[in-house]
Amino acid sequence: xxxxxxxxxxxxxxxxxxxxxxxxxxxxxxxxxxxxxxxxxxxxxxxxxxxxxxxxxxxxxxxxxxxxxxxxxxxxxxxxxxxxxxxxxxxxxxxxxxxxxxxxxxxxxxxx
Ligand code: 5GP
Ligand code: ZN
Numbered sequence: 001x002x003x004x005x006x007x008x009x010x011x012x013x014x015x016x017x018x019x020x021x022x023x024x025x026x027x028x029x030x031x032x033x034x035x036x037x038x039x040x041x042x043x044x045x046x047x048x049x050x051x052x053x054x055x056x057x058x059x060x061x062x063x064x065x066x067x068x069x070x071x072x073x074x075x076x077x078x079x080x081x082x083x084x085x086x087x088x089x090x091x092x093x094x095x096x097x098x099x100x101x102x103x104x105x106x107x108x109x110x111x112x
Pocket of ligand 1: 005016017028029030031032033040084085091092093094095
C-alpha cells in the first residue's frame with residue numbers, strides 16, 4: 001500500500017467520522033469543513049488523481065457520483081456541489097482521488 005493518508009483512513013488505521021462505506025468506497029467528514037455538510041468520497045482503490053484514472057475506472061467514477069447524490073439526499077440537501085481538485089495548483093493536497101460533497105449553505109460561483 002502506498003504511504004497515503006486516505007488509504008490509511010480507508011483501512012481504518014486513522015480514525016475519521018465515517019458517513020458510509022461499501023465494497024468500493026468510503027465516505028467520511030472533512031477534518032476542516034468548508035460548509036455545514038462537507039463529506040469526502042474516496043474510492044478504496046488508490047488513484048492519485050483524476051488525470052491518472054484509466055478507462056477501466058470509468059464505472060467506478062460514475063458510481064462515485066451516484067453515491068454523492070445519495071449521500072446528499074440522505075443529508076436532506078436539495079442543492080449541493082461536488083468538487084474534485086486535480087493537481088496542486090487546483091488545491092489538491094491529498095494525492096488519492098476524492099470528491100468533496102459540499103452543501104448546507106449558499107455556494108458562490110465561480111469558486112476561488
Ligand atoms: P484536497 O485539498 O486534496 O482536494 O482535499 C483534501 C481534504 O482532506 C482537505 O479538505 C482536508 O481538510 C482533508 N483532510 C486532510 N487531512 C485529513 C484527515 O486526517 N482527516 C480528514 N477527515 N480529512 C482530512
Ligand atoms: Zn491512497
